[in-house]
Amino acid sequence: MIDVVPSMSYLIGIIGRVLAAMVAFGVFFLCERYREHGRIYRYLQLFTCFFGLWNLSYLAYTLTSVPETAAFYNSLIFSANSFTVTFWFSFALCYTWPTVGSNRFLAPFMIMSFATTLFSLLYPFYPFMFSYEYVFISRFGMRIPEFYGPWYYVHLIYGYVATVAGTVFLLIKLFRKSTPNKKTVAMLIAAVVFLFTQNIISTIFPGFSPELLFACGGITHFLCGVFIWMAVYFDRVEELILSASKHGSDIFPVPVMITDKKRTVVYMNAATTALLKRKGLLSKEGMFSIYDLAQYFRKKEIAFGERKDDSDLENFYLIEGVDGDTLHYVEVRRLFDKRKRFIGFIYMLNDISRVGQLLVMMEDSAFKDTLTGAYNRHYLRLKENAVIEKKPFVVIMMCDIDNLKAVNDIFGHTAGDQYIKACVDALFSSVRKPDLIFRIGGDEFLVVLMDSSEGEMVKSLRKRIRKNLKLPNFPGIRCGFSIGTAAGTISSEQDFAELMNQADTNMYREKNFKKNSDDGGGGVEIVI
Numbered sequence: 001m002i003d004v005v006p007s008m009s010y011l012i013g014i015i016g017r018v019l020a021a022m023v024a025f026g027v028f029f030l031c032e033r034y035r036e037h038g039r040i041y042r043y044l045q046l047f048t049c050f051f052g053l054w055n056l057s058y059l060a061y062t063l064t065s066v067p068e069t070a071a072f073y074n075s076l077i078f079s080a081n082s083f084t085v086t087f088w089f090s091f092a093l094c095y096t097w098p099t100v101g102s103n104r105f106l107a108p109f110m111i112m113s114f115a116t117t118l119f120s121l122l123y124p125f126y127p128f129m130f131s132y133e134y135v136f137i138s139r140f141g142m143r144i145p146e147f148y149g150p151w152y153y154v155h156l157i158y159g160y161v162a163t164v165a166g167t168v169f170l171l172i173k174l175f176r177k178s179t180p181n182k183k184t185v186a187m188l189i190a191a192v193v194f195l196f197t198q199n200i201i202s203t204i205f206p207g208f209s210p211e212l213l214f215a216c217g218g219i220t221h222f223l224c225g226v227f228i229w230m231a232v233y234f235d236r237v238e239e240l241i242l243s244a245s246k247h248g249s250d251i252f253p254v255p256v257m258i259t260d261k262k263r264t265v266v267y268m269n270a271a272t273t274a275l276l277k278r279k280g281l282l283s284k285e286g287m288f289s290i291y292d293l294a295q296y297f298r299k300k301e302i303a304f305g306e307r308k309d310d311s312d313l314e315n316f317y318l319i320e321g322v323d324g325d326t327l328h329y330v331e332v333r334r335l336f337d338k339r340k341r342f343i344g345f346i347y348m349l350n351d352i353s354r355v356g357q358l359l360v361m362m363e364d365s366a367f368k369d370t371l372t373g374a375y376n377r378h379y380l381r382l383k384e385n386a387v388i389e390k391k392p393f394v395v396i397m398m399c400d401i402d403n404l405k406a407v408n409d410i411f412g413h414t415a416g417d418q419y420i421k422a423c424v425d426a427l428f429s430s431v432r433k434p435d436l437i438f439r440i441g442g443d444e445f446l447v448v449l450m451d452s453s454e455g456e457m458v459k460s461l462r463k464r465i466r467k468n469l470k471l472p473n474f475p476g477i478r479c480g481f482s483i484g485t486a487a488g489t490i491s492s493e494q495d496f497a498e499l500m501n502q503a504d505t506n507m508y509r510e511k512n513f514k515k516n517s518d519d520g521g522g523g524v525e526i527v528i
Contacts, residue, residue: 012215047091051221163192255348258347264290371421374427388491397458402481403477430465484506
């Protein structure tokens, strides 16, 4: 150790290196909580680890008065320095382009770092890295003017190239419109600028005041560590992602979006990216708000309700793609930091398109006749109330298939089913979309014509039924419909029942007319 009173510059340099190492290892442990969200934090941890070792090695190199020991510590400085810039490059690359696989870029830099470590540690046997002349200077302790070998210059070049490249990557991220956490990126750039500037001065002006360079090195390394710590600790985007991790944002394969308090999207997982790419949203430049999704999705239903209790559940509702290809159940939760301060929202989109299809299938099974596709009597009772609430003017048609029993007895029930299906197909192809068709018996069907007038409309409907009726050939049997109609405004169940009875009476009047007719070819030629 030195036996002279240290200068103020010397003390500043020592304190700066100690604090820089402490801050670096603090960032290392701070990054531990973010590691599960991606490899970028592993690279940042490795960067801060070697940055801390770099400062500790420099501190030990300065404090020792044994030339051989000082040379060893100096070799550790070169090793830690080379790994520091390597992992800085890897971190900046992955931080700017998270989807880029950095391993293929990292490999050559790792080779350079290991080679630098090997050459610097083997200096006693082969001075390929550098050789030494030890000179001790009072009030500074000790300084070693290095007489460098050829590898030092390779080490120097790739160190600066990696540092500059990483900084350029961050500048690209800083000026990218879609970057939500620009303050964090700016602090990282400021950190490396402090480090880079000090190293440039030390390299270009090796004869400058050693004590002043030592003090500046301690200060700049400490500031570098502080800015990196601030970038990680105050990164609100990462805080949002961390808070969302308890909801399984990257564990479950559902689209997840995280927004700030203003509903600006700051994070999307891979499932969300794939969904929005299909919708064309990600072709837009810049950040977007959750409200921008209105042009791609519409609410299937109005929000079910908002929770007013202390739960973190904010809202939940259904959204449907504007083209009708997707249906999502959306759950919105509030996010809080460790101090229970509200910081943003997490949107989880559960695709229930197949569930919707299943519900339609279940509805068809429960409410529709499997042979004809017409609604059954159970659905008639459910739909009746919905129709009555509108108090519409309707036309009710009671349709009875003629001579179905004769077809079943002579040609079999399979032929009878074909006969029924052909008759109902004619009804479906003749009525409008809002109109309803119900099977209320084996050969009896009810047609509700919504918001219609009786007269000419019914006559034109009869013509369409006659035109669309494609009946199988059953020789000797007259085939077709007997139809009775009734019209009126319905405002109660009694009104509906009276219209059905009136239409039923007219239908049987027509059926009896056909039986008593001598032409035998009534078919759908019906008289009301």
